[in-house]
Amino acid sequence: VSAEFERLLPELVKAGVDFILIGGVAGIVHGSARVTYDVDLVYSRAAENIRRLASALGPHSPYLRDAPPALPFSWDEKTIRDDLNFTLTTTLGDIDLFGEISGGSNYNDLLSHSFEVEAFGIHFRCVDLPTLIRIKEAAGRVKDLEAVAELRALFEERER
Amino acid sequence: MKVARIEDYMRDIDRSLLRENLKLTPAQRLEKFVKFRDFTSELRRAGENARQRSVPGKTHRP
Numbered sequence: 001v002s003a004e005f006e007r008l009l010p011e012l013v014k015a016g017v018d019f020i021l022i023g024g025v026a027g028i029v030h031g032s033a034r035v036t037y038d039v040d041l042v043y044s045r046a047a048e049n050i051r052r053l054a055s056a057l058g059p060h061s062p063y064l065r066d067a068p069p070a071l072p073f074s075w076d077e078k079t080i081r082d083d084l085n086f087t088l089t090t091t092l093g094d095i096d097l098f099g100e101i102s103g104g105s106n107y108n109d110l111l112s113h114s115f116e117v118e119a120f121g122i123h124f125r126c127v128d129l130p131t132l133i134r135i136k137e138a139a140g141r142v143k144d145l146e147a148v149a150e151l152r153a154l155f156e157e158r159e160r
Numbered sequence: 161m162k163v164a165r166i167e168d169y170m171r172d173i174d175r176s177l178l179r180e181n182l183k184l185t186p187a188q189r190l191e192k193f194v195k196f197r198d199f200t201s202e203l204r205r206a207g208e209n210a211r212q213r214s215v216p217g218k219t220h221r222p
Binding site (some may be wrong): 003004006025028032033035049096107117118119120126145146148149150152154157158 | 164166167170171172173174175177178179181182184186187189190191193194196197200
């Protein structure tokens with residue numbers, strides 16, 4: 001399901017969820033011309049934030065992506081507390097939530113490498129371009145080679 | 161067999177697309193993508209309908 005991030009991000013912001021946009025949509029913020037179908041977010045593991053995250057996504061039928069139907073999955077504070085990263089499908093599209101990313105960085109680590117974006121009538125934080133490149137490189141996936149190449153080219157173009 | 165490196169991929173990047181995007185604000189880039197995504201969704205739906213119409217006995221979705 002293609003993510004409706006223009007609806008998803010405002011839902012999270014209105015609920016007061018602390019998150020930083022990473023991944024392909026962050027690439028678009030920086031000028032990437034690549035198509036992406038999910039939203040990748042690093043969220044704060046603070047107890048209050050976990051509560052807000054559970055509450056904000058709850059009405060949108062979050063379920064584990066690619067999991068067999070009717071698994072005993074419940075999207076609540078305990079589920080989020082007991083695990084770290086989630087690849088979810090929701091009625092607002094697919095969303096990947098990371099408590100920690102490759103290399104061990106979390107929300108607090110990334111905060112100083114992020115900036116505020118205003119779009120869709122809201123403000124939210126997005127990871128900066130050098131850090132986005134570093135994250136993609138750290139993931140070390142073959143499928144990311146093209147994405148890293150484009151982000152590096154973007155960085156060069158921006159610095160010209 | 162030669163192993164592809166990031167530098168190899170960089171040679172094939174269409175920088176004209178990137179330069180156009182860099183003229184926009186972050187919000188405008190996101191809005192541009194939403195329009196493009198909606199456009200591709202419509203094409204995908206039209207393609208599904210066309211395939212269903214080509215199969216006897218199947219009805220197409222509005």
